Amino acid sequence: MxxxxxxxxxxxxxxxxxxxxxxxxxxxxxxxxxxxxxxxxxxxxxxxxxxxxxxxxxxxxxxxxxxxxxxxxxxxxxxxxxxxxxxxxxxxxxxxxxxMGHFVIEPNPTKERVIVLFGGGSGITPLMSIAKSVLPVETKTKVYLVYGSRNEENIIFKKQLDELEAQYSNRFKVLHVLSQPSYTWIGYKTRINQASAVTFLKQDFAIDIAKAEYYLCGPEGMMQHVEAAIKIFGVTDNQIHKEHFFSAHDEKAMEDEDEAGSLKEQTITIQYEGNDYTVVVKPHETILDAALRDDIDLPYSCQAGMCTACMGKCIAGKVSMDEEDGLTDNEIKQGYILTCVAHPTSSGVVIEID
The missing domain is CATH 2.40.30.10 (Translation factors)
Incomplete structure (x- = not known):
């Protein structure tokens, strides 16, 4: 579709x-x-x-x-x-x-759970959507937010978060963590890392860490630290949801990337909207790059292997990907690929795009 x-x-x-x-x-x-x-x-x-x-x-x-x-x-x-x-x-x-996107939550009025949100910088945006959506619907669910910012003036949604905390005072708690606050700041002056994450969960929120659901969005290093911290307490992968952001710095790195010497030019077939397209993919190109060059209007969005807008299925031949975090292990096993970071590594590659 x-x-x-x-x-x-x-x-x-x-x-x-x-x-x-x-x-x-x-x-x-x-x-x-x-x-x-x-x-x-x-x-x-x-x-x-x-x-x-x-x-x-x-x-x-x-x-x-x-x-x-x-x-x-x-x-x-x-x-x-x-x-x-x-x-x-x-x-x-x-x-x-x-x-689009798989970093989602669907509020259910019958559920009673603990949801912990960890955000850094602009990573607060989807977490704000999640908090505003869950709190009015799941009236027995408790939501906790740890939000890291540089300083007071860089706290996005400060007023809205204060209002939500006042409205749902018994079910919503926000902990602001600043790395470079002013001298008048009386809250935490630190970064969200493995040690501080444990402190926030055990001392500030006093929750059963092993039983909560976690939604993480922010810098990659922050998310790795939080994940390492909560896994110490037996939190499983299916309790952890992560959203990877794509920055202008990543974009620059992609532009500067040298041509991949091990890849060879390959002719592939793309099946899309009832048509078969023959596309020549050059060594420095992704499958999406080659298709767009040939004016085949494939769906795409982030061009960083994160959002899954460009997902297709490799039904013949072999393909390698620069980045796999946007797909689940099960999707990869089934042959799904992200065309924006995929390169054909054999002849006879056929990609099916829904």
Missing amino acids: SAKYFHLTVKEIIDETPDTKTFSFWHPIHQAISYKAGQFLTLIPEIEGKKVRRSYSMSSSPNKDASLAVTIKRVPGGLVSNYLCDNLKVGDAIETMEP
Whole structure:
């Protein structure tokens, strides 16, 4: 099934911090866009005559907010984030892909559970959506948030988080962790790492660590530290959900990457929307790069192997991937690949795209 595209009109813009803005959008006329808490929206602005795509987690709640919204933080050297923050205005229309992503939660009023959210920087965005979605629906569930920021003025959603904490005082607790706070800050001055994560869970929240569900979103190092900490207490992989963010620094690294010497030019077949396309993939190209070069409009979003928008299935031949974190082990065993980071390593490769 092909991805859907929409043109959404900006309804409101809120300055969250000096370098972060929330953009809310009107739903299309006669159609409400459905999504799950934690999913992302891919924006497709045209910059200097070229369409570019970036994925931004939605900070809105599908069951609480009338409009869908993304929150965008400026990134040094970030082409798209900076362009959107500087140029997108109320009333402007922008092309988007339908919401996607597997970092989701579906609130269930019959559930009574403990959910712990760990966020760093702009990683708060999907966690905000999750908290706002779960708290009104699961009236017996407790939600805890550990949120790491640089300093007080960089705390995204500070006012909203305070309001949620007041509204759900017996079921929602927020712990702000600042790495470079002002001298008047009386909270934690540290980073979220393996040792501090244990302290937060045992001393500040006093929860049964082994029984909670965990949602992590932020810098890769932070998530690795938290995962290592909670696994000490017997937390299993299926209790841990992670969202990997793709930054402008990753983008630059991709652009600077040398041509892979071990790869050879291969001719592959792509089955998409009822057609068979023959595509020549050069050594330095991914399967997605080669398809787009041939004007085959395959679905894609982050181009970093994280979002799964470009997922296909290798039904013949062999393929290698630069990055596998976006897929589950079971999906990889079944032959699923992400075309944006995939290279054919044998002749006769056939890729099936739903």
